[in-house]
Amino acid sequence: xxxxxxxxxxxxxxxxxxxxxxxxxxxxxxxxxxxxxxxxxxxxxxxxxxxxxxxxxxxxxxxxxxxxxxxxxxxxxxxxxxxxxxxxxxxxxxxxxxxxxxxxxxxxxxxxxxxxxxxxxxxxxxxxxxxxxxxxxxxxxxxxxxxxxxxxxxxxxxxxxxxxxxxxxxxxxxxxxxxxxxxxxxxxxxxxxxxxxxxxxxxxxxxxxxxxxxxxxxxxxxxxxxxxxxxxxxxxxxxxxxxxxxxxxxxxxxxxxxxxxxxxxxxxxxxxxxxxxxxxxxxxxxxxxxxxxxxxxxxxxxxxxxxxxxxxxxxxxxxxxxx
Numbered sequence: 001x002x003x004x005x006x007x008x009x010x011x012x013x014x015x016x017x018x019x020x021x022x023x024x025x026x027x028x029x030x031x032x033x034x035x036x037x038x039x040x041x042x043x044x045x046x047x048x049x050x051x052x053x054x055x056x057x058x059x060x061x062x063x064x065x066x067x068x069x070x071x072x073x074x075x076x077x078x079x080x081x082x083x084x085x086x087x088x089x090x091x092x093x094x095x096x097x098x099x100x101x102x103x104x105x106x107x108x109x110x111x112x113x114x115x116x117x118x119x120x121x122x123x124x125x126x127x128x129x130x131x132x133x134x135x136x137x138x139x140x141x142x143x144x145x146x147x148x149x150x151x152x153x154x155x156x157x158x159x160x161x162x163x164x165x166x167x168x169x170x171x172x173x174x175x176x177x178x179x180x181x182x183x184x185x186x187x188x189x190x191x192x193x194x195x196x197x198x199x200x201x202x203x204x205x206x207x208x209x210x211x212x213x214x215x216x217x218x219x220x221x222x223x224x225x226x227x228x229x230x231x232x233x234x235x236x237x238x239x240x241x242x243x244x245x246x247x248x249x250x251x252x253x254x255x256x257x258x259x260x261x262x263x264x265x266x267x268x269x270x271x272x273x274x275x276x277x278x279x280x281x282x283x284x285x286x287x288x289x290x291x292x293x294x295x296x297x298x299x300x301x302x303x304x305x306x307x308x309x310x311x312x313x314x315x316x317x318x319x320x321x322x323x
Contacts, residue, residue, distance in 0.1 A: 006032050006035065006201065006277070006278035007200075007201035007202045007204060007205035007278050008074065008076075008204070008205040008208045008209070009021060009032055009035070009036050009043075010035055010036065010039060010205070011202075011205045011206070011208075011209050012036075012041070012072075012209070012212075013035075013036040013037075013039040013040070013041035013043070014039050014041075016040070016041060017041060017071075017072075018041055018042035018043070018044070018067045018068075019033075019036045019041060019042070019043050019044070020043075020044045020045075020046060020059070020063040020067065020070075021033060021036075021043065021044070021045045021046065022046050022047075022048045022050060022056070022059050023045075023047070023048070023269070023271075024047060024048070024049050024268075024269035024272070025269035025270065025271030025272045026047055026269075026271075026272050026273075027271050027272060027273050027274050027275045028269070028271030028272075028275050028276065029045035029046075029047060030045055030275070031275035031277075032045065033045040042067060044062070044063060044066055044067060046059040046062060046063070049099075050075075050077045050099065050102075050103035050106055050107060051077075051095075051098035051099050051102055051103055051106070052106075053106045053109070053110075056103075056106045056107055056110050057106075057110050060110045060111070060114065064114065069114065069118065070111065070114055070115070070121065071120075071121060071122065072121070072122045072123075072124065072212045073107060073108075073110075073111035073115075073121070073122070073123045073124070074123075074124045074126065074208060074212070075103065075104040075107040075108060075123070075124070075125050075126060075148075076126040077099050077100055077103030077104065077107075078099070078100060078180060079095065079096050079099035079100060079265065079266055080096055080100070080138060080140060080141035080180075080184055080185070080266075081093075081096055081140050081141075081184070081185040081186070081187070081266060082137050082138060082184055082185065082186040082187060082188050082192045082252070083137060083186065083187030083188060084136070084137065084187070085139050087187040088139070088140060088187065092140065092185065092266060093140045093143075095266055095267065096140035096141060096143075096144055096266070097140070097143070097144050097147070099144075100141065100144035100145065100148070101143075101144040101147040101148055101151070104125055104148045104151065104152075105151060107123075108123055108125075108151075108152075108155060108168070111123050112155075112166065115166045116162075116164055116166055119164065119165040119166070120165045120166065121165075121166045121167075122166070122167050122168075122169070122212050122215045123166070123167070123168040123169075123215075124168075124169055124170070124171060124208055124211045124212055124215070125148055125152050125168070125169070125170040125171070126170075126171055126173065126204075126208065127145055127148055127149060127152075127170045127171060127172045127173065127219070128141075128145045128172060128173050129172055129173070129174060129221075129223075129225070129226040129229045129230060130142045130145050131145030131146050131148060131149045131172065132146075132149070132172070132229070132230050132233055133229050133230065133232070133233040133237075133240065134146070135195065135244055135248050135252070136244060136245065136248040136249060136252075137188065137248065137249065137252055138252075148170075149170065152168055152170055155168055156168050156218070167215035167216055168215070169211045169215040169216075169217060169218065169219060169220070170211070170218070170219040170220070171204075171207040171208055171210075171211045171219065171220050171222060172219055172220065172221050172222065172226050172230070173199075173204050173207065173222050173223070173226065174197065174198075174199050174222060174223030174224075174225045174226045175194030175195050175196065175197065175198045175199065175225070176194065176198065176199055176200070176201055176203075176204050177194070177198050177199065177200055177201065177279055177280045177281075177282040177283060177286035178201060178278065178279070178280045179276040179277065179278075179279070179280045179281075180265075180280070181193055181194065181280055181281070182262075182276075182280065182281065183262075183263060183264060183265045183270045183276075184264065184265070184266075185264040185265070185266040186258055186264070188252075188253055188258055189253075189257065189258060190253040190254055190255065190256060190257055190258055191253065191254045191256045191257070191258050192252060192253060192254075192258070193252060193253060193254045193282070194252075194282070195225075195248075195251050195252055196225075196251065196285070197223070197224075197225050197287055198282050198285055198286045198287065199222070199223050199286060199287045199288075200279070200283075200286045200287065200288050201278045201279060202288070203222060203223070203287065203288065203289060204222060206222075207220050207222035223287075
């Protein structure tokens with residue numbers, strides 16, 4: 001599990017919303033569901049791989065049968081492969097796209113099929129600054145995040161054309177301190193790490209809640225580093241190319257050597273038997289708040305989702321099948 005797969009459900013649950021969680025790893029799912037229930041909210045963990053449309057569809061049917069209409073759907077599926085382009089196999093590229101991009105497509109389609117006839121609902125895509133500005137060593141992931149942004153813009157236009165009451169928005173995140181860097185498929189010589197500055201999962205969750213609460217805004221940028229990256233890309237993309245060519249390799253690796261034999265989650269879950277929690281190994285340096293996001297909350301109201309209409313439950317999550 002990672003950024004919004006544990007922290008966001010806890011935040012939704014704290015508001016009294018029922019939460020449905022989708023992922024491949026049974027132990028991780030059960031632990032996340034237990035955290036939701038500890039806060040007094042209903043939780044439904046569903047083992048599913050969001051790269052399979054039929055599994056997502058079946059999960060949504062079960063969610064509505066057991067908990068009622070879905071009010072908010074969050075697409076947050078993650079998987080990647082670290083390495084230079086020539087080191088990543090074509091099948092690995094395909095798998096990353098199937099999970100990250102098609103996972104969001106499948107979740108969005110399933111949510112729309114239920115929300116559009118009712119004339120209400122919110123879809124939140126968890127994006128990344130890397131969906132605007134790619135970095136070296138993550139070409140598969142960056143491509144998937146770019147694709148999600150284009151897909152979301154197209155769907156938003158369609159909903160506006162139809163005058164639909166359904167809203168779709170994105171949250172563009174910075175680097176987040178999650179366990180993904182311990183189980184990601186990596187061809188690097190040294191252990192992978194997020195590009196600093198790093199933020200805690202709870203900051204990401206606050207961004208997701210704000211987007212769910214005020215989804216008519218096209219997207220939300222979380223973290224000063226996200227803003228700086230996006231503005232630099234607009235102002236001087238060629239200069240940023242050279243900067244990342246010089247710094248992008250070392251900034252994504254620690255001083256420790258990578259273990260080529262450790263488990264990776266690209267093809268199989270690593271939390272099927274053991275839960276790894278929401279936080280990674282960077283608690284000592286991760287930021288606990290985003291001043292930019294805090295300012296947005298103060299200007300627009302609480303970063304918590306508006307209550308769904310009676311009969312709707314708040315959050316169904318296409319959570320990280322890459323775990």
